[in-house]
């Protein structure tokens with residue numbers, strides 16, 4: 001991960017909603033829009049968007065990933081930042097699209113240029129918008145944080161998540177053992193190697209449950225769905241909330 | 257085609273046309289703060305002690321007596337010593353009951369004896385590395401390779417003047433690259449293993465005990 | 479000596495073995511304990527983040543430089559070693575390497591070999607080969623000795639017996655070493671091993687070892703260890719044979735300085751190991767001990783395939799510290815044996831396809847979440863997840879497609895059915911209309927979401943689409959595009 005330069009606060013941004021949020025957790029996307037609008041931005045959502053291509057990319061089908069990525073690239077024609085409410089998808093667009101098109105004279109430069117303006121939501125909030133949440137609800141709450149591995153390594157999402165949560169009054173983040181360890185999702189890995197994936201996520205659920213928090217916050221829907229459904233399967237009271245939704249929840253009472 | 261020719265030709269066929277610049281190892285280690293001899297002695301002592309060695313800081317005049325005392329206290333009956341002046345001084349300081357000989361013959365002639373009957377080996381380290389608590393032996397005609405390895409107790413004398421701060425400084429200062437002995441051994445404690453359930457145990461195959469005598473001006477006389 | 483020699487297991491039944499390992503509570507405890515221990519020890523060694531990262535940069539640059547000049551350096555190494563009196567042999571594959579070692583033994587009328595730790599010898603299955611030719615081979619590294627007594631293979635490249643606990647070893651020694659009472663006292667167990675192996679060091683005709691680094695500049699073999707068995711194996715027998723993967727050469731003696739520091743700190747969290755054994759020649763005239771002959775076998779065995787590809791070449795930067803496995807969530811759950819390959823864990827997944835072919839490597843490149851814990855700790859910065867993705871592509875490529883640097887077993891995981899799935903997938907996601915239709919179907923028909931979803935629902939409740947997609951919700955509020 002390279003240290004990056006952040007732009008000044010813009011007027012307009014794009015939202016790239018990601019396929020998982022789109023289908024399974026759309027409220028997280030709505031909450032992301034709300035947080036961006038709260039800071040006075042106009043949020044553009046190109047309706048033709050779908051997915052960053054990560055599932056095919058990590059499964060070893062670069063061609064399929066390229067097809068999907070190409071279709072997205074042209075949707076973000078204006079020079080506005082592209083905000084992604086998922087660390088691993090943001091990482092895909094920022095780190096891997098340029099590699100995917102490295103040998104492509106037409107799309108290569110486009111991918112590289114676009115990568116420069118891709119931001120994970122909490123990163124963009126913390127570094128660019130610097131919102132004032134001091135008037136948010138103050139009653140104390142304890143939560144655990146989970147960061148997707150690729151998001152932490154490629155996007156520094158853990159640090160951004162921690163500082164965003166720290167800007168909310170009353171929120172205490174409880175560390176769990178082996179917080180930095182993978183949750184076992186790994187995209188198609190969870191389908192291809194269900195036993196190993198199941199063993200890893202089991203430990204992750206136990207680790208979160210061990211803190212006494214029933215709730216974990218994450219900026220990644222893949223991990224969130226993985227951990228939450230695995231906990232549910234064993235009737236362990238642990239459930240995930242998307243970072244955007246959690247921040248909105250703390251802001252209720254504020255006029256939306 | 258020979259395996260050699262085939263392997264090399266495969267590699268040559270796809271080796272990059274140009275190599276990157278030679279990495280600058282000296283540059284990396286340059287500019288570290290210099291240390292004093294006293295600091296190096298102290299660091300060497302501390303690191304070796306942490307590695308489970310017995311370390312004694314002694315005077316140039318007193319080291320032989322100190323070693324003799326230790327050997328006696330350890331109940332050593334048979335010692336093999338490195339040939340040379342320090343070994344001779346040690347021999348003079350030893351009680352008559354303690355048999356101390358030089359390595360003397362090729363190992364092949366007395367392998368079993370060395371393995372089974374010798375209690376301790378005495379060597380003089382060529383130099384040392386403070387940062388890691390390491391003693392360097394240049395094996396050759398006067399420093400058999402097995403002397404620091406086979407007997408269960410290894411006693412080493414090191415002159416405080418010969419302590420370097422780091423491995424890089426030792427390799428550089430001693431110009432090892434230009435004069436490699438047949439076997440250069442760096443040792444940093446008694447033999448050990450953690451192969452059973454990560455539990456540290458000493459005396460795996462080499463000496464179970466390492467006693468180090470650092471001889472310097474400020475050392476204690478025995 | 480091993481009573482039930484462990485079969486070299488092809489990777490075909492990886493899933494099966496992984497399941498077995500997951501069900502073995504004792505085994506999982508052993509690994510969990512070992513992983514936590516090794517991770518903590520490494521962390522303590524690298525408390526200064528800046529120092530760690532700059533040293534990793536240097537280590538990586540040194541290995542890259544050596545690989546860029548590999549053919550030259552191998553020739554230089556050969557000429558310097560030869561000048562020093564060490565005989566150099568070249569082996570393209572395991573058979574050649576084994577035959578070379580056997581030939582050296584026969585020419586010396588040797589019958590007994592004592593072995594220091596060598597993963598390259600595991601890779602070529604030297605013990606098995608020599609036993610078939612009537613030679614006795616004894617492993618002398620405590621971990622390797624334990625594994626050999628049990629008729630197994632190492633489960634870790636640095637700590638071969640990491641899968642065993644004290645009680646396992648106590649039982650093994652009691653049953654296999656005469657006059658050994660059962661004890662779980664580790665000091666006593668080690669002393670028992672020491673006594674049992676002493677005679678073998680004395681009597682061996684040949685000592686075999688691996689090599690950590692070979693220095694072209696000086697013609698030096700740099701060996702690293704804690705126990706002293708490596709020094710005994712390379713010093714006491716009249717003949718010493720070293721075997722190493724040909725990528726382990728470095729240009730300059732000073733280049734090893736940062737590499738050893740990275741290696742020992744990353745591997746076992748030690749600032750230094752007990753012994754660095756730098757061998758530059760056999761016994762010279764006037765010397766009283768040391769082997770009269772020293773041989774080095776340079777092994778290719780598939781490495782040149784990795785070398786041929788610019789991206790995959792970085793696999794050969796590896797200095798075999800094992801940190802990638804110590805930090806791997808998959809290795810930590812299933813242990814080393816499940817992989818069925820000499821090199822387990824992340825390094826095994828990127829190396830085995832070259833040693834064995836993508837077909838034999840089977841599931842290995844796919845058995846990773848790509849979490850990146852491995853590349854985060856790798857002291858020479860090998861981008862392991864990127865290499866895994868690349869290998870996945872090669873395994874799925876059409877076997878008949880011609881590419882610049884083909885890999886053995888290309889297309890081993892090529893599946894027409896899966897191609898169709900991804901084609902359908904990319905069709906759906908690249909076309910806004912198709913994705914819209916799919917969203918519509920998934921959200922409106924959510925009541926019909928299947929309760930069993932491939933491997934997902936084995937350990938999780940089913941995924942159910944929301945009743946309205948984000949697209950729908952934003953359309954409703956006239957979100958600008």
Ligand code: SF4
Nearest residue numbers: 796797799800802856
């Ligand atoms: S790949 Fe890196 S971390 Fe793994 S063994 Fe090799 S050098 Fe160590």
